[in-house]
Amino acid sequence: MTELRVLRKDDRDRWYGTLERAFGGAGEPPRKRELLDELTEPDRSLGAWDGEECVGTAGAFSFRLSVPGGSLVPAAGVTMVSVAATHRRRGLLRSMMRRQLDDVRERGEPMAVLTASEPDIYGRFGYGLATNCLAMEIDTTRVRLASLPEAADAVELRYASPADPEVGRAIEDVYARAVTRRPGMLARQPGWERLQLLDPPEERAGASALQCVLARRDGEVTGFALFHVTGEADMAGAKSVVRVRDVYAGDPASYAALWRFLCEIDLTWTVSVGNCPVDDPVLHLLSDVRRCALRVRDITYARPVDVGGALAARAYRAPVDVVLDVRDAFCPWNEGRWRLSGDAQGAVCARTGDAADLALTVRELGSAYLGGVTLRALADAGRVTELRPGALAEASLAFGSDVAPWLPHGF
Numbered sequence: 001m002t003e004l005r006v007l008r009k010d011d012r013d014r015w016y017g018t019l020e021r022a023f024g025g026a027g028e029p030p031r032k033r034e035l036l037d038e039l040t041e042p043d044r045s046l047g048a049w050d051g052e053e054c055v056g057t058a059g060a061f062s063f064r065l066s067v068p069g070g071s072l073v074p075a076a077g078v079t080m081v082s083v084a085a086t087h088r089r090r091g092l093l094r095s096m097m098r099r100q101l102d103d104v105r106e107r108g109e110p111m112a113v114l115t116a117s118e119p120d121i122y123g124r125f126g127y128g129l130a131t132n133c134l135a136m137e138i139d140t141t142r143v144r145l146a147s148l149p150e151a152a153d154a155v156e157l158r159y160a161s162p163a164d165p166e167v168g169r170a171i172e173d174v175y176a177r178a179v180t181r182r183p184g185m186l187a188r189q190p191g192w193e194r195l196q197l198l199d200p201p202e203e204r205a206g207a208s209a210l211q212c213v214l215a216r217r218d219g220e221v222t223g224f225a226l227f228h229v230t231g232e233a234d235m236a237g238a239k240s241v242v243r244v245r246d247v248y249a250g251d252p253a254s255y256a257a258l259w260r261f262l263c264e265i266d267l268t269w270t271v272s273v274g275n276c277p278v279d280d281p282v283l284h285l286l287s288d289v290r291r292c293a294l295r296v297r298d299i300t301y302a303r304p305v306d307v308g309g310a311l312a313a314r315a316y317r318a319p320v321d322v323v324l325d326v327r328d329a330f331c332p333w334n335e336g337r338w339r340l341s342g343d344a345q346g347a348v349c350a351r352t353g354d355a356a357d358l359a360l361t362v363r364e365l366g367s368a369y370l371g372g373v374t375l376r377a378l379a380d381a382g383r384v385t386e387l388r389p390g391a392l393a394e395a396s397l398a399f400g401s402d403v404a405p406w407l408p409h410g411f
């Protein structure tokens with residue numbers, strides 16, 4: 001018989017031990033673990049206990065998620081999910097997801113989001129794939145930055161120490177402005193800025209310490225790049241790689257100047273980017289995208305926990321007035337018909353007895369919510385049913401986002 005309970009102070013080591021073992025056992029570097037421990041919200045951290053032994057873990061962070069239109073919506077960031085291999089496939093994950101989603105509902109958070117270790121796990125609990133990201137390896141011996149805005153030449157670039165608190169504040173200001181411009185991003189909660197700048201030597205894989213370059217226009221910080229550089233060479237000479245962690249800027253000239261800098265660092269021949277938006281403007285500056293080894297990967301899975309609250313919290317790209325017949329086997333309080341009326345200014349969403357225009361499960365709503373997956377594509381896959389001719393075109397257009405949603409970092 002296992003007991004499910006929230007984390008107590010003296011549970012922590014065993015709880016983390018179980019979590020770390022499920023991910024291979026190496027654990028996090030000590031400084032990172034310390035910080036994660038600080039950021040962990042004990043009353044949102046569930047443990048499954050078999051006697052004195054912790055056999056399951058599941059946590060959540062209290063995030064605010066940017067949505068189409070620029071609002072920030074309270075969202076549970078589901079994290080640290082594990083079940084001991086000795087206790088797998090007996091329903092422990094299911095029982096933790098049950099408890100967690102009930103709790104998210106009680107807290108009044110309309111959305112839950114996560115990044116999955118395996119994409120197949122969370123659909124059954126109503127999470128749908130909502131954002132993808134791009135990875136690229138730019139061959140900078142062949143690819144250059146072309147057609148830069150003229151103003152890029154006037155952008156001043158300077159190295160800065162990521163450990164300097166003033167630099168940290170400048171970076172956070174640039175990041176905060178980026179959050180409301182792109183759906184799917186997370187406003188920084190207190191302490192998260194330290195996690196984002198953490199640079200444990202154990203995670204550098206032989207590369208340099210974290211480097212930072214700030215962009216300035218007219219004396220104001222307008223952007224930054226965070227990156228590592230490896231020190232590789234062979235008989236033919238230097239072959240170092242620039243490993244990009246983050247590039248943000250508030251204007252096209254600063255953005256282009258930062259990317260040109262990254263692609264032109266002496267003795268390097270590749271710029272490696274693990275996670276950038278699928279519509280990253282840099283794609284339109286690179287002279288040869290074919291030599292950038294572009295790869296798409298799933299990143300955010302989203303779940304409306306309160307369908308009415310979630311749909312009313314975002315704006316819509318075009319006027320929409322549709323009745324959605326929602327099925328939600330795991331959170332039945334969402335089941336039934338909802339009338340959504342909205343436009344670019346906002347929306348209302350309430351229960352209705354009117355006939356349905358579209359039928360779908362909450363998982364498809366989660367996929368479409370941030371505007372990166374179209375209802376049309378889901379319908380073409382047979383996962384959304386059009387019940388009133390024209391409703392699909394109307395809703396699919398309205399749910400879309402001009403800027404692709406993206407999540408810059410895991411949690």
Ligand SMILES: CC(=O)SCCNC(=O)CCNC(=O)[C@H](O)C(C)(C)COP(=O)(O)OP(=O)(O)OC[C@H]1O[C@@H](n2cnc3c(N)ncnc32)[C@H](O)[C@@H]1OP(=O)(O)O
Nearest residue numbers: 022079080081082083088089090091092093094114117120
């Ligand atoms: C947000 C995050 O933290 S993602 C991290 C998830 N954790 C990991 O990947 C760590 C390693 N894996 C594990 O710890 C465990 O295998 C878990 C947590 C993925 C699954 O835990 P379990 O207790 O075995 O799952 P449980 O028995 O409750 O299974 C519930 C359902 O999910 C399915 N399922 C469980 N794991 C997987 C999986 N890896 N892939 C596909 N389906 C899965 C089960 O088959 C079951 O299906 P059903 O609905 O048809 O009955």
